[in-house]
Amino acid sequence: MNETSRIAIIGGGSWATAIAKILRENNLEINWYMRNPETIAKFKQLSHNPRYLTGAEFDVDHIQFFNDINEIVLQSDVLIFAIPSAFLKSALKNLTVSLKEKFIVSAIKGIVPDENMIIGTFFHEIYQVPFDSIGIISGPCHAEEVAMERLSYLTISCLDTKKARVLALNLECSYIKTTISDDIYGTEYAAVLKNVIAIAAGICHGLRYGDNFQAVLISNAIQEIKRFVDTVHPITRDIKSSAYLGDLLVTCYSQFSRNRTFGTMIGKGYTVKTAQLEMHMIAEGYYAVNCIKEINDEYNVHMPIMKAVYNILYEKISPAIEIKLLTEDLR
Numbered sequence: 001m002n003e004t005s006r007i008a009i010i011g012g013g014s015w016a017t018a019i020a021k022i023l024r025e026n027n028l029e030i031n032w033y034m035r036n037p038e039t040i041a042k043f044k045q046l047s048h049n050p051r052y053l054t055g056a057e058f059d060v061d062h063i064q065f066f067n068d069i070n071e072i073v074l075q076s077d078v079l080i081f082a083i084p085s086a087f088l089k090s091a092l093k094n095l096t097v098s099l100k101e102k103f104i105v106s107a108i109k110g111i112v113p114d115e116n117m118i119i120g121t122f123f124h125e126i127y128q129v130p131f132d133s134i135g136i137i138s139g140p141c142h143a144e145e146v147a148m149e150r151l152s153y154l155t156i157s158c159l160d161t162k163k164a165r166v167l168a169l170n171l172e173c174s175y176i177k178t179t180i181s182d183d184i185y186g187t188e189y190a191a192v193l194k195n196v197i198a199i200a201a202g203i204c205h206g207l208r209y210g211d212n213f214q215a216v217l218i219s220n221a222i223q224e225i226k227r228f229v230d231t232v233h234p235i236t237r238d239i240k241s242s243a244y245l246g247d248l249l250v251t252c253y254s255q256f257s258r259n260r261t262f263g264t265m266i267g268k269g270y271t272v273k274t275a276q277l278e279m280h281m282i283a284e285g286y287y288a289v290n291c292i293k294e295i296n297d298e299y300n301v302h303m304p305i306m307k308a309v310y311n312i313l314y315e316k317i318s319p320a321i322e323i324k325l326l327t328e329d330l331r
Helices: 014-025 037-046 069-074 085-092 119-127 143-147 161-171 184-206 211-232 242-253 258-267 272-279 284-299 304-313 319-327
Strands: 007-010 030-033 063-066 078-081 103-106 134-138 152-158 176-181
Touching: 007 014, 007 069, 014 030, 014 143, 014 161, 030 069, 037 063, 063 069, 085 119, 085 284, 103 119, 103 161, 119 134, 119 184, 134 161, 134 184, 152 161, 152 184, 152 242, 161 176, 176 242, 184 211, 184 242, 184 258, 184 284, 184 304, 184 319, 211 242, 211 284, 211 304, 242 258, 258 272, 258 284, 258 304, 284 304, 304 319
Parallel strands: 007 030, 007 078, 030 063, 078 103, 103 134, 152 176
Antiparallel strands: 134 152
């Protein structure tokens, strides 16, 4: 990646829209893939995304829209994927163009189901993208606050730190600060796990556990995340930095957290299906907890919070009973 690389965004949701807004702050011409041609037509007419972050206005003359995945890949050097992990394979099912020479950036905070792969590993294994051409965008950062131009921080991870630095510069603006990292595995897994923990925090909120307990839950959660990422990819990392602890905190406490919202509904007695229908948005943690559980069957890391969320969502154990059992495992 260099200063003249053409950047593409794959996805039409709130996080994709937020990233597009940030890039346009630096007057970058961008390519943008959306699956639905009607959404593209409305976007051009209204100068904003008709479904997400509708207050974010765009000069559409500087955006080239696509609904053909092959065409946007051909016309782009950098591809930023910002779609739910559960839909990644379907978005790529008609792809015939090689991704090997592209810089692939994941803004997806989930795991590809069935394969149980984090996004970087998925692109490496399935599409033969070299690991030094894979980047990760981490928070703590909610799309809604980007739309309101509230100061936010992003971590850009890549084994090739020069590529990370160029992308970071393209994402910096008056309300976005960036840092770089080479921990593509740890930042991705941490981003997945914090969504699972946020569901746990929401369930406890729905069950009327208070702030005192939430503090204990999150304190134990960051230790759980550290145990897992250090086992799966043992390198030196500071788990207290914003890409790990910061992202966990904002996802567990923010009003904008869809995973916490989903968990709160479960804690109040909603079924999984009813909660999903009412939210109209994807809670990545629902899919992630099943994948993490299957991955951890191999590693056997002590993960009581993850196990509790899995039991509630997939084994249909009463949230009140499961969280009561969890409280005996926390310190």
